[in-house]
Structures are given as structure tokens and as C-alpha cells.
Amino acid sequence: MKEQSRRGRRREAVSSAFKAGVPVLLGYTSIGFAFGLVLVGLGLPWWLAPTMALFVFAGAAQFMGAGLLAAGAGLGEIALLTLLMNGRHMVYGLSVLDAYKGAGWRKPYLIFGLTDETYGIVTTIAPPPGSDPIDFYFALTALNQLWWFLGCLAGAAIGRAVPFDTSGLEFAMTALFVVLLMEQLRSIRRAEPYLAAAAAVAIASIAVGPDNLILVATILSCAFLLALRRRLEPAGGAGSAR
Amino acid sequence: MTRLIPAVAAMTIVTVLTRAAPFLFFSRREPPAAVDYLQAYLPPALMTILVLSAFKDVAWAEFPHGIPAIAGATATALVHLAKRNVLLSIACGTAAFIALTRLLA
Numbered sequence: 001m002k003e004q005s006r007r008g009r010r011r012e013a014v015s016s017a018f019k020a021g022v023p024v025l026l027g028y029t030s031i032g033f034a035f036g037l038v039l040v041g042l043g044l045p046w047w048l049a050p051t052m053a054l055f056v057f058a059g060a061a062q063f064m065g066a067g068l069l070a071a072g073a074g075l076g077e078i079a080l081l082t083l084l085m086n087g088r089h090m091v092y093g094l095s096v097l098d099a100y101k102g103a104g105w106r107k108p109y110l111i112f113g114l115t116d117e118t119y120g121i122v123t124t125i126a127p128p129p130g131s132d133p134i135d136f137y138f139a140l141t142a143l144n145q146l147w148w149f150l151g152c153l154a155g156a157a158i159g160r161a162v163p164f165d166t167s168g169l170e171f172a173m174t175a176l177f178v179v180l181l182m183e184q185l186r187s188i189r190r191a192e193p194y195l196a197a198a199a200a201v202a203i204a205s206i207a208v209g210p211d212n213l214i215l216v217a218t219i220l221s222c223a224f225l226l227a228l229r230r231r232l233e234p235a236g237g238a239g240s241a242r
Numbered sequence: 243m244t245r246l247i248p249a250v251a252a253m254t255i256v257t258v259l260t261r262a263a264p265f266l267f268f269s270r271r272e273p274p275a276a277v278d279y280l281q282a283y284l285p286p287a288l289m290t291i292l293v294l295s296a297f298k299d300v301a302w303a304e305f306p307h308g309i310p311a312i313a314g315a316t317a318t319a320l321v322h323l324a325k326r327n328v329l330l331s332i333a334c335g336t337a338a339f340i341a342l343t344r345l346l347a
Binding site: 052056075078088114182185188190197222 | 245246256260262276278281283284285286289290311314322323331343
């Protein structure tokens with residue numbers, strides 16, 4: 001009897017996770033599909049797309065990694081740029097420290113699968129009442145990775161069978177960043193972080209040109225933000241998710 | 243193959259380390275105030291950098307002078323302002339970019 005209701009609660013957590021993750025289903029299958037197409041279009045072997053989906057499980061970093069591999073970049077360069085691209089995750093993880101407390105054996109997977117989208121849902125949608133929140137988070141993370149894997153696999157398989165002209169599809173990532181920037185503008189209504197970053201990009205592009213632009217601009221932005229701390233801090237954690 | 247597997251391994255390790263970093267550092271103690279502060283203001287700065295750096299390889303001096311990229315980003319922003327639907331915004335912006343790239347080729 002008790003076992004029965006526990007299973008019922010678990011099923012409820014999984015179905016809530018499925019419903020909460022429908023936007024991710026749509027996004028991950030279509031962006032994953034585009035990734036598979038682009039990867040095969042770059043002349044890389046098809047199996048690399050599902051393999052990356054399984055082990056790397058990162059959107060923008062996978063696009064970048066495929067581009068770098070096709071361009072013949074070295075291992076160090078790929079590692080450094082991945083760090084740069086995913087460095088923002090170091091900031092995100094801070095706000096789910098409490099939510100993931102007590103996850104036990106499932107915690108390593110929850111941390112591994114902490115993508116932007118999973119993080120977004122974990123911090124905005126509450127697990128169903130009465131269920132174990134970890135069941136909900138775990139199902140959500142696993143389903144998200146399943147959609148991503150299927151998208152990447154389908155894109156690579158179809159891109160291999162039918163040669164598509166995929167040039168231009170990579171603009172989807174730029175568009176994603178535009179959307180994320182607009183969401184930031186909505187929640188953090190101070191001009192300083194945006195202006196500091198724009199200044200950092202301008203300085204970096206003059207100083208180092210396009211190749212290490214993002215790295216140098218990120219470091220400069222951190223320095224500028226720390227210098228602006230006195231000015232920004234009284235506003236009080238405008239974007240803090242905690 | 244000999245190049246691809248180590249590259250995937252490197253990307254996996256680095257990605258996991260970035261995601262695990264806060265759990266490794268702050269599981270037993272409170273993050274310092276400067277980290278809390280950066281946590282709030284780094285995302286808008288990073289998104290600004292990512293958007294601006296997407297234009298770093300545009301050949302402004304040559305036809306079509308970056309028009310597809312500018313128009314694609316503008317279309318994304320306008321559709322997002324109107325509908326606030328992430329996928330729709332991305333689809334419209336990308337379609338605008340691809341269409342203009344081919345029309346102005």
C-alpha cells in the first residue's frame with residue numbers, strides 16, 4: 001500500500017517534469033536537429049553529434065566545438081573556449097545549491113545536466129506538492145537530455161542521408177543570445193552591466209581582434225563590474241535567483 | 243577519430259567542472275559577497291558580449307555589409323518584443339537571416 005503511493009507520487013513527479021519541460025522538448029529537438037545538420041555539413045562524422053549530446057550536453061559549446069574541430073583547432077584551444085563558453089554555469093550553479101541538497105546518488109547527474117534551460121525551470125517552476133523534489137528535478141534533467149540526444153541524432157542522420165545546405169542555420173545561436181539578452185534587459189534594469197560589457201567588447205576587438213575577443217571581453221567585464229560594485233550594489237541583488 | 247574522441251573528452255570534463263564548481267566550493271560555506279554580486283550582474287554582461295561578438299566576423303566593408311546579420315538580430319528582437327515566445331523569435335530571426343543571405347548573394 002505504502003509502496004503503491006510512493007510509486008504514484010513518483011509518477012506524478014515525472015509527469016509534472018514532462019509538462020514543465022515541453023518548451024525544452026520543442027527547443028532541444030529543433031536546435032539539436034540543427035546541430036546535427038551543421039555537424040554533418042561541416043564534414044564531421046555523424047556519430048559525433050549523438051556522442052556529444054550524451055557526454056557534453058551543452059548547446060552553444062557543442063556548436064562551437066564542432067566548428068573548431070572542422071577548422072582543425074587544437075585540444076587546448078577547444079578546452080579553453082569550452083571553459084569560456086560554459087563559464088557562466090559557474091555562476092548559475094550557486095542558486096541551486098539548496099534545491100539539490102540531499103539528492104544522494106542522483107546529484108552527480110543533476111549537476112552534469114545543469115544546462116541553461118534545466119536551470120531555468122528548476123529555479124522558476126515548483127515541484128508538485130507531496131512529491132520528492134529530487135524525483136522531479138531528476139526526471140526533468142533526464143527528459144531534457146533525451147530530447148537533446150534525439151534532436152542531435154535525427155539531425156545528423158537526416159543530414160547524412162539528404163545533403164542540406166545548412167549555411168545560415170548557425171544564426172539560431174545568435175538569435176538565442178539576442179532573446180536571452182532581452183530577457184536579461186527585462187529583469188536587470190540597470191544600464192551599467194550592459195555598457196560595461198559593450199565597452200569591454202570594443203576594447204577587446206581593438207586590442208586583440210576577433211580571435212580571442214570573447215575571452216578578453218569577459219575578463220575585462222568582470223574587472224569593470226567589480227569596479228562598479230559600490231555603484232551597483234545598493235540596488236540590492238536585482239537578478240539574484242535566491 | 244583520434245582527434246575527435248580526446249576533444250569530446252576535453253569538452254565533457256571542462257563542462258562538468260564549470261557546472262560542478264559552485265557545488266565543490268560552496269557546499270560547506272557561504273559564497274563571498276563578491277561572488278554573490280557577480281552572480282547577479284554577470285549574466286547581462288555575458289549576454290551582451292555574446293550578442294556583440296556574434297558580429298565579429300562580419301565583413302562590413304563588402305556587400306551586403308552585414309545587412310543579413312543586423313536584420314536577423316532585429317527581427318529576432320522585434321518578434322520577441324511582440325510575442326515573447328523564445329522559439330518563435332529564434333525561428334523568425336534565423337529565417338530572415340537565411341533569406342537575406344541568399345537574396346543578397
